[in-house]
Amino acid sequence: MIKFLIWSALFGVLLLSPFIGAVNLDISSIFVSSSLEQTIFFDLRIPRVLFAFFAGIILSLSGLLFQTLFRNALMTPYTLGISSGAVLGAGIAIKLGLGTLVFGVAAISIFGFFGAMLTVFLLVYLSQFLHSHQHESLLLLGIALSLFYSSALMILFYLGDAMQNDMLIRFTMGSLSVIGWSNPILLGIIAFILLVSIYAYRFELQLLSISEDQAHLKGINTKRVTLLLLMVSSLGIGTLVSISGPIGFVGLIVPHIVAKLYPLSVSHRILKTALFGGFFLVACDTITRGIQTQSELPIGIVTALIGAPFFIYLIITKVSK
């Protein structure tokens, strides 16, 4: 019953979401052809809701994937520094002045993507020096990398001019605002690829959730499967972060909420996590648009405001065992 209520509430928000924002639309006005309302609805709101939905899928699936692969409740692309890597990459692109060019968005995306990938390779490389079961150390490495990237980003701020800094600050706060259909379609394709890859490897993932040795003993090439899944998820995270900026905590909390609602093995939680993540981020984004301020509340602030208390709750209940 509680599940039904939660899902229907989230679905209701999804349906309402495109009508809410700085300009509240009503349903009759959007069908008036070539009106301002119609343009807002079809070129801004619908693409944005879809973008948020796919972003939620990518973030929560990546969270589930990282938590399962490394058997640690706190592993996400965000806590491992992969998002920060993407932010730094995108920040460098902005600092180089690529942001103001015609192909600016694409250039920032490519830099962001390379920032994310580079971080993954760095983590994979550094993890060789850890004993095989020390995933806590991997988390520490991720945190160290995040701090390093933040400082590097500070240097960019220090060197930047006012306009670049404004772009950088807005970027680091995260925003799901998109114009037109190209970004939602791109992100939709990547979300689909990520979902299919994780679902296809659900049996391998289930074995890896027990232990790497056991997975190896059952005939899985653990290094190859791990790297492949990390690459696909980094592609998703890199692309997403370079368009929207970092959006924290979704990847952390959604897999845990779904696990609380559905106490099932990992392989049975993949689709539910993806769907819930999509709905959840749309709901958070609707809040940012629903609260009337002179400009929109950044999405990163809303997810962090909900996520940080949950993160604390998680640390004191689950990790301390």
Add this chain to the structure above:
Amino acid sequence: MIELKNISCAYNKRVILSNISLKIENHLTILGANGSGKSTLAKALCNLTAFEGEIFIESQNIDTLSLQQRAKAISYIPAKLDIYDSFISVEEFVLLGRFPYKKSFVEYSEEDKTIVSQTLAFLKIAHLSSNAVSSLSSGEQQLALIAQALAQRSKIIIFDEPTANLDPRNSKIIATHIKTLKENYQVILITHDLHLANFIDSPTAFIKEKTLHYYEDDFFSDENLEEHYGVSFNSLAVQYD
């Protein structure tokens, strides 16, 4: 038959095993002090750790076996289960033993599921099949691990300290199962539990100072144990005072 030829292992530049050669005709119990390299030897057998030398199973070099073939030949049961996915059920967990037989990307077959329920019934834990593995007691977890290894249908089963975390009653249940399994499987047992080792009654390999001492039988005399472990024994029990 398993044949080890000139096996050496090192870990962080520390030599653990040096130039070990052994033919394991059938069953084997591996004993030795803490850190003597028992588990390392077992891990070398499953290719979980790097080693020098060659290992042959039924006169086939294990380096030439694919991961899948190896999984069908050997299963390894760890002493303790550390499970992250706290919701996986016993049935799902045992089903993972069928992974080497499964076609990529598709569900486990009905035959796999039948094998799992037969195995659970054989080990008398069918009533636990829908319980979460993380909610089981250590003894039940050890049985679930054995069930998974049996579902894997490999000829060789390696038990790595199966009774290390168990109370006497559960130790006896596990010991009885291991003894029964000797009829159809090649059982390699690693343990500190001398009563268990004596009960299982396989040829014994004692690892000491990086090398291996092999005993077809007659290992379990107090004098012999005293010589190997360097403490006094009285009917297989350590003399504490």
